[in-house]
Amino acid sequence: MCCTDGMIESGGLTAVVEQSLLGGPRRYTRTQVAELSGVPVDRARKLWVALGFPAAASDDEVAFTDNDVAAVRAFATLNPTSVASEHSQIAAARTLGQAMARLAEWQADLITREIGGHLAADGGEPTPEARREAIARAIAVLADLQDYAWQRHMAAALSRSHESGGATRQLLVGFADMVGYTRLSRHLDPDELTELLETFEATTTEAITGHGGWVIKNVGDEVMFAAENARDGARIALDMNAAISRAAQAIPEMPQIRVGLAYGPVLTRFGDLYGTVVNIAARLTGVARPGTVLVDDGAAAELDDDADLTLRHLRSVRVKGFSRLRSHVVRERKRR
Structure with a gap:
């Protein structure tokens, strides 16, 4: 060579x-x-x-x-x-x-x-x-x-909190993915696709680490992350959306993202997370509208008294593995 x-x-x-x-x-x-x-x-x-x-x-x-x-x-x-x-x-x-x-x-x-x-x-x-x-x-x-x-x-x-010494921890789990990525990737050349993915990964990672969270893994157009509490997780998600919107001003092809969050006990195994909370977060991501953040009941209960956030309760939805999954939209509270 x-x-x-x-x-x-x-x-x-x-x-x-x-x-x-x-x-x-x-x-x-x-x-x-x-x-x-x-x-x-x-x-x-x-x-x-x-x-x-x-x-x-x-x-x-x-x-x-x-x-x-x-x-x-x-x-x-x-x-x-x-x-x-x-x-x-x-x-x-x-x-x-x-x-x-x-x-x-x-x-x-x-x-x-x-x-x-x-x-x-x-x-x-x-x-x-x-x-x-x-x-x-x-x-x-x-x-x-x-x-x-x-x-x-x-x-x-x-x-971070490992005091329990067990395999189960109380965590906020989140997923964020790019809307319409599969369709978009078909007409982008390799350089454009590289720029898109690098911007997505850099932007989401900065938001995650900026609020004390950590990346579990990146899989193509999706990132999985965790935080110690629901408040940090919500701020991560809202910052992600805002940062992606700013990035779209420089990269017209940059799609919106959608984020799903769930809070509760998760199984930790070799740096990955498993359990019902993880599955709920993934399902909420799949039904979230572009540019929005959905949370489960566990996260909503933790965020209910947060003066900087508002919650809008949605109807239950039927998704794979869950016949009635309740969700709530999280937004920043507008100041007058």
Whole structure:
């Protein structure tokens, strides 16, 4: 692969991968990994697959490094003393693998585009050594930034309410999605669609974090978020709508959003949220009118005495999983 078209020569990449990312050459078989880590071969294989990597063709294929041995040994410190705890260990590996795979795909695209472009801009044909050095520098910078971001997010997560020590927490759950995104995306070129999605993600993330909430996940044209209380959640939603309206002045194609909120006990599992409250928030998003915020009874009860907000109670609606779902429109109170 040549740097002049934004790609990176494969030989240089292979060398950096082996030396900088894999912790050295591949020198162990799966059987040897099991022996060195003290983890049975079958469990080591399950952990490997759960992390999102293809299984070696056989237990005797030399495919693993010192870092792989250390990782399997680290998982073993979770001390699975029962089938249930072993399943939890595998689930943890799967969640970690999925999150890291998505992050790595973005980082790999960034490196191939940016590094290749910089090398080409310098003029002439860069040597393989120059390519390897550029890749290694980029990897080092991204690794430092990744550690920094993880530490800050860990500090923020630990500072939130985890006093119960259980899997269930009382939270505000919200969804926001772009109205008519599927139809709109059909006639936008890739650059226009990228600008649209980046504006949506940046705008919603700023509103969420600005009121003490946190993003659970972005899925295309939708963001799922959480907040400690209904008041913060309502302000997040109203700020989102206002910010999207402002963005539409610069980007005519920017569609309106609709937001659904629900408050109550939710199951927290590997950074995601589950339960009836989550389902209600999703259903309310689906029936909300463009530019509006709908909340459930739980959130409405928490917001009823908020002097800055007004609630308009709507008729019950029938949605998937709920025969009579009550909803309420939240708006900012107009000052005279």
